[in-house]
Amino acid sequence: MAKKVLVIDDSALARRFIRQCIQMTFGNDLEFLEASNGKDGLAVLGVNPDAWLVFTDLNMPLMDGFEFVKHVRSSGYTKTNVVVVSSLQNAAREKELLQEGAIAVMSKPISPIKLKEQIEPLLKQKGIL
Amino acid sequence: MKVVELTSADVEKCESFLKSAISETFENLIFTEPEFEEETQPRSGEFLYIDMLTPLRARLLGKISSNLSAEIASTVLGIEPEHLSDVILNDAVGEVLNTIAGHFLRSLLPDGDKFDLGLPGRMDSSEPFSEELVHISAKINDEPISICLAWSQHAAFTEGEDDVVDELKK
Numbered sequence: 001m002a003k004k005v006l007v008i009d010d011s012a013l014a015r016r017f018i019r020q021c022i023q024m025t026f027g028n029d030l031e032f033l034e035a036s037n038g039k040d041g042l043a044v045l046g047v048n049p050d051a052w053l054v055f056t057d058l059n060m061p062l063m064d065g066f067e068f069v070k071h072v073r074s075s076g077y078t079k080t081n082v083v084v085v086s087s088l089q090n091a092a093r094e095k096e097l098l099q100e101g102a103i104a105v106m107s108k109p110i111s112p113i114k115l116k117e118q119i120e121p122l123l124k125q126k127g128i129l
Numbered sequence: 130m131k132v133v134e135l136t137s138a139d140v141e142k143c144e145s146f147l148k149s150a151i152s153e154t155f156e157n158l159i160f161t162e163p164e165f166e167e168e169t170q171p172r173s174g175e176f177l178y179i180d181m182l183t184p185l186r187a188r189l190l191g192k193i194s195s196n197l198s199a200e201i202a203s204t205v206l207g208i209e210p211e212h213l214s215d216v217i218l219n220d221a222v223g224e225v226l227n228t229i230a231g232h233f234l235r236s237l238l239p240d241g242d243k244f245d246l247g248l249p250g251r252m253d254s255s256e257p258f259s260e261e262l263v264h265i266s267a268k269i270n271d272e273p274i275s276i277c278l279a280w281s282q283h284a285a286f287t288e289g290e291d292d293v294v295d296e297l298k299k
Binding site for chain 2: 010087
């Protein structure tokens with residue numbers, strides 16, 4: 001059974017690019033789900049609580065990535081690993097996001113190499129890969 | 130709100146940071162450096178913008194030719210330009226502006242300071258907006274781009290951000 005990956009970004013270009021990078025890193029046995037903001041992302045997660053990995057943008061309409069991460073944590077999606085992808089990289093914001101439950105914060109543009117270096121070891125450490 | 134009178138040296142510094150941010154963005158996206166032009170092109174037509182919300186209040190406006198938007202999206206996604214939708218092309222410009230704004234603010238602000246950006250929007254160049262502080266015209270692979278940084282009459286910073294002002298004045 002394909003593992004579910006949710007990609008949340010208000011940019012269709014970014015969603016498509018992130019999908020490509022994930023496929024190149026983690027293979028093709030994945031089912032992609034998409035949402036254009038945190039609120040829709042939560043709705044998608046609500047009917048797909050088995051989503052293994054979520055990549056979310058930070059700056060989005062309706063609900064931003066920071067609120068999304070907080071909601072995921074408070075809603076008890078303990079098996080969902082959230083990675084925040086943002087162009088607003090700075091250490092203080094990154095610390096807050098990690099405290100709220102994100103497993104990693106990546107700066108745009110992401111690449112398969114960055115995923116391999118930053119995300120794969122984290123997932124291996126958690127025994128997911 | 131803290132309001133600061135900017136000197137010409139401050140504006141030059143902003144221009145330098147903005148040029149570096151533009152270069153870094155395009156080098157990362159399409160591996161090409163912009164050729165900055167001495168003469169800026171007059172603003173015309175529709176611009177995409179992103180507001181910088183905290184700690185600096187400013188608006189970054191950008192105009193990128195459709196050919197260049199297509200090249201960016203095509204390079205990023207690895208597919209032929211003719212297969213790209215208008216939505217994807219518009220998003221490409223938004224991503225470029227977002228990334229330029231991020232690089233610019235990281236250069237301007239002290240290490241570790243938080244900043245916030247608004248969402249991309251559109252405006253016509255005939256619409257009134259804040260005083261233009263820096264206007265940069267460049268060509269990338271012979272395609273024109275125009276990037277403006279607009280502040281209100283004076284630079285405005287949210288409360289408690291004196292260190293940002295100090296950084297700018299260094």
